[in-house]
């Protein structure tokens with residue numbers, strides 16, 4: 001089922017998520033399926049649970065946009081354990097549609113996470129995958145890509161969004 005994506009302004013997007021403690025449940029599997037479906041429908045490469053109004057440490061990523069089944073990643077309670085280098089590149093967010101900005105990220109990261117069964121695993125990535133991992137894990141801590149911009153740029157975008165909200169276009 002395609003779920004509604006929460007937009008910037010909703011407090012859940014800026015609230016730290018609780019760890020997932022119940023694994024291997026049909027609810028969790030359904031949630032993961034729905035998140036992939038929602039992400040593909042919105043043409044995103046990552047989606048975090050708070051974006052569908054669920055305050056849990058769960059995110060899905062697919063940098064192949066559905067082309068490569070092996071690229072499907074489900075990360076539960078993920079933590080960045082190593083990071084290296086720097087990259088600057090354009091970033092957007094399904095919860096902040098219409099806005100894209102250059103964001104500085106680590107070039108390479110290693111993440112420790114759990115799968116739907118609760119098994120721990122590690123994933124490493126660079127380039128787009130590294131960016132997606134950092135962006136989605138940020139979401140689980142209530143951090144948006146806007147928080148990585150200069151205060152001036154952030155304020156400019158906030159004002160534009162406020163106008164859109166007032167006009168009922170957000």
Ligand code: NI
Nearest residue numbers: 092093094095
């Ligand atoms: Ni996002």
